[in-house]
């Protein structure tokens with residue numbers, strides 16, 4: 299197993315995989331790591347669908363056009379899940395508060411599922427596997443994905459995670475420098491200095507994109523990300539949440 303330092307610091311998203319299967323004991327380690335994720339109130343407001351059915355992977359690939367979904371060995375779908383606690387509450391005759399109709403209820407499910415996904419990323423990477431989070435599974439056609447995965451009310455997709463034996467070793471992507479990530483004691487208020495640092499980072503990303511191994515581009519950081527935001531504004535996630543039984547009031 300890799301040490302924790304290289305597991306965390308050498309990680310990059312891997313989107314091409316060997317055909318090799320993932321050993322059962324490795325999957326079991328990933329399962330245990332996911333199950334031991336810290337969760338809000340210990341409510342464990344998440345579930346995972348582990349997909350090894352090639353037909354289903356191909357269907358999800360056709361929807362998203364994300365090749366890694368069909369070539370990965372396992373595809374884990376991380377869900378926000380209030381169905382399980384609702385089932386037991388009903389069985390025991392307990393009133394289920396309308397928590398899923400609040401933003402905090404929604405946020406908590408997303409946090410729990412996201413942390414569970416990160417547990418899986420770290421466990422898989424430590425075992426030498428490659429991983430790629432796939433948010434398109436949440437956004438591309440939520441109703442169709444919910445139908446394919448047979449999701450009950452109270453459950454929605456937060457993110458997919460493709461896992462497999464790496465077939466590529468991309469360069470590490472440059473991330474924001476520490477002073478832009480960590481603020482000391484309070485949020486920074488030196489906007490002029492922040493802008494300078496952000497401009498410098500934008501140039502670093504531009505240089506990385508122009509020179510990286512396997513597929514270069516002229517993209518900078520800011521315009522490229524704003525373009526993603528622009529596209530993402532068309533996603534109808536509130537409608538999807540409503541369809542899954544969430545009627546957000548506040």
Ligand SMILES: Cc1cc2nc3c(=O)[nH]c(=O)nc-3n(C[C@H](O)[C@H](O)[C@H](O)COP(=O)(O)O)c2cc1C
Pocket residue numbers: 309310311312313364430431432433434435457471
């Ligand atoms: C919530 C989330 C959703 C993502 N969705 C996708 C996706 O749909 N397709 C994809 O190729 N990569 C996706 N990624 C991977 C990011 O593009 C990647 O993490 C980012 O570019 C940084 O690169 P790195 O992971 O190699 O450091 C996603 C990552 C996160 C955290």
